[in-house]
Amino acid sequence: KAGVTQTPRYLIKTRGQQVTLSCSPISGHRSVSWYQQTPGQGLQFLFEYFSETQRNKGNFPGRFSGRQFSNSRSEMNVSTLELGDSALYLCASSFPRASGGSGTQYFGPGTRLTVL
Amino acid sequence: AQKVTQAQTEISVVEKEDVTLDCVYETRDTTYYLFWYKQPPSGELVFLIRRNSFDEQNEISGRYSWNFQKSTSSFNFTITASQVVDSAVYFCALSEGDAGGTSYGKLTFGQGTILTVHP
Numbered sequence: 001k002a003g004v005t006q007t008p009r010y011l012i013k014t015r016g017q018q019v020t021l022s023c024s025p026i027s028g029h030r031s032v033s034w035y036q037q038t039p040g041q042g043l044q045f046l047f048e049y050f051s052e053t054q055r056n057k058g059n060f061p062g063r064f065s066g067r068q069f070s071n072s073r074s075e076m077n078v079s080t081l082e083l084g085d086s087a088l089y090l091c092a093s094s095f096p097r098a099s100g101g102s103g104t105q106y107f108g109p110g111t112r113l114t115v116l
Numbered sequence: 117a118q119k120v121t122q123a124q125t126e127i128s129v130v131e132k133e134d135v136t137l138d139c140v141y142e143t144r145d146t147t148y149y150l151f152w153y154k155q156p157p158s159g160e161l162v163f164l165i166r167r168n169s170f171d172e173q174n175e176i177s178g179r180y181s182w183n184f185q186k187s188t189s190s191f192n193f194t195i196t197a198s199q200v201v202d203s204a205v206y207f208c209a210l211s212e213g214d215a216g217g218t219s220y221g222k223l224t225f226g227q228g229t230i231l232t233v234h235p
Contacts, residue, residue: 042228043207045222045224092223102166104151105221105223110160
């Protein structure tokens, strides 16, 4: 079974631009979560989507948004990029317990975003 | 609010030594899950183990073992006879279960422990 895939793997943007990152979950997984990893703040939860609905949101400004499609693929968008948005963005998918799964999150390789 | 603390920022050992990574957590929920992930230099988080709050049995998987103690809110991870390939950053994480059990999609991570195993 293919793992979680994320595109692109690397991205360089300048301040003020916007960016869209994509995540394809493991086949059959309907929950997708996004995390930001920085050296200073560590791994922080951004949001979670399940069946195209945002179920949970972390403490990030409104510039960070996401969505999930009917095939469970997810995108996250960051508008008006700031230098501090430079980070590794990780996507994870899971098969929720309510659906008979374990709920364990499996992570993709991440997208490394650099904001200049 | 939930919190995970990994007090050891960096650990350095020589191959074949045993090493224990500490994890202490805080939560007000009675139902929760604990995890350990490994992050090699490639960056991808690799799932190692999941333990629910009702199961305090220790677990052993090859050279890896986990000690879960609710009384001390700890979930420690031991690598026996460490190898160079074990060098990575290890994260302990917690997710709380909502009443309906429909989603455990938010993981709270510790700051990670950098493990370096020297040959």
